Amino acid sequence: MVCGEGVYNFAAGPATLPPEVLERARASLSDWQGLGYSLLEAPFTGDEFKALMDITRLQVKTALAVPDRYQVIFLQGGASAQFSLVPLNLLPPKATAGYVETGHWSARALEEGRRYGNSHLAASTRKSGFDRVPAVSEWALSDDIHYCHITPNETANGVQFPEDPDCGEIPLIADMTSEFLSRAVDIERYGMIYAGTQKNLGPTGLVIAIIREDLLGQARPETPTVFNYQTQIEHQNHINTPLMFGIYLVHLMLDWLEEQGGVSAIHPHNIVQSEALYRIIDEDDFFYCPVMPEYRSIMNVCFGTRDESHQQRFLAEAEAMGLMNLAGHSHAGGLRASLYNAQPDAAVAALASFMTSFRKRYG
Ligand SMILES: Cc1ncc(COP(=O)(O)O)c(C=O)c1O
Structure with a gap:
């Protein structure tokens, strides 16, 4: 399977590229x-x-x-x-x-x-x-x-x-x-x-x-x-x-x-994508983001589950659903979704939906 056929890649780089490219x-x-x-x-x-x-x-x-x-x-x-x-x-x-x-x-x-x-x-x-x-x-x-x-x-x-x-x-x-x-x-x-x-x-x-x-x-x-x-x-x-x-x-x-309209068009698009994930993270105490809101990255959404025992399960279930490479950097730990310019909206929607359902099941 390749990205676009049910697999979405959230790797921090090398990262998702547009299929047409x-x-x-x-x-x-x-x-x-x-x-x-x-x-x-x-x-x-x-x-x-x-x-x-x-x-x-x-x-x-x-x-x-x-x-x-x-x-x-x-x-x-x-x-x-x-x-x-x-x-x-x-x-x-x-x-x-x-x-x-x-x-x-x-x-x-x-x-x-x-x-x-x-x-x-x-x-x-x-x-x-x-x-x-x-x-x-x-x-x-x-x-x-x-x-x-x-x-x-x-x-x-x-x-x-x-x-x-x-x-x-x-x-x-x-x-x-x-x-x-x-x-x-x-x-x-x-x-x-x-x-x-x-x-x-x-x-x-x-x-x-x-x-x-x-x-x-x-x-x-x-x-x-x-x-x-x-x-x-x-x-x-x-x-x-x-x-x-x-x-x-x-x-x-x-x-x-x-x-896509250059950096002036891609920037607001990147913001919308990252906000969709930060919104879920901030909704309650199940997930957390270690970064103060005004300094949160629009490219690399770093977060975790408050109960650390949920993290491995999150990664395994995400992978089974085709949501790949969500582990945080080895020095920082936790989880990370990288949303570079080429990340499709469908990937963000799929991850947002998975995060919500995961929280419902284990929260
Ligand atoms: C901000 C930043 N600087 C430097 C590097 C290192 O890049 P390279 O592996 O090309 O040396 C990375 C890699 O992820 C990075 O994110």
């Missing part, structure tokens, strides 16, 4: 652009692939209204690699970077950042169990902070920033992996945005980075050439073989997003 991707495997061979066999130096990269870069810029003074690049190694590559490219050896810790992934970014320089914890909600986003006024940001790193959507904890923070002159660096292209972004507030594409866009291992030009040119000499942002930009992402099929998938997903 998978179909278009499948077609490229036999004959890509009339070349007579597959995209998997096409040279990355060919005009066809160069044009695809240019179009995809432009699609990202258009979808998020990226101003001219920002560059868009495709990188490899997944989002975790950026935890090291950001300081290698943007943090001079003696400078200090600030980190806002709001959950598992920002903690990982901080831990890795500490290997490359002074990493200062600007704010953390660890003590309250990552239940909220601290207000910018609570962040300890001294004038010598070179940049401040945030994770606007914490995939494992279900915490999301309610708005793009304003840090004045301090460049904000954001790991937007699990919310990228789910909403409009005030790009000017950021020095750099990066996102692994395995949530809203499909491929694993691929990262899209949007970087303000004036931050380039500071890479440390030991930065690997293929991971040097400026060098990649100068060589139009052709310093080594790019993740060709992944970039093609991103292109198809950006076409699909445009067909």
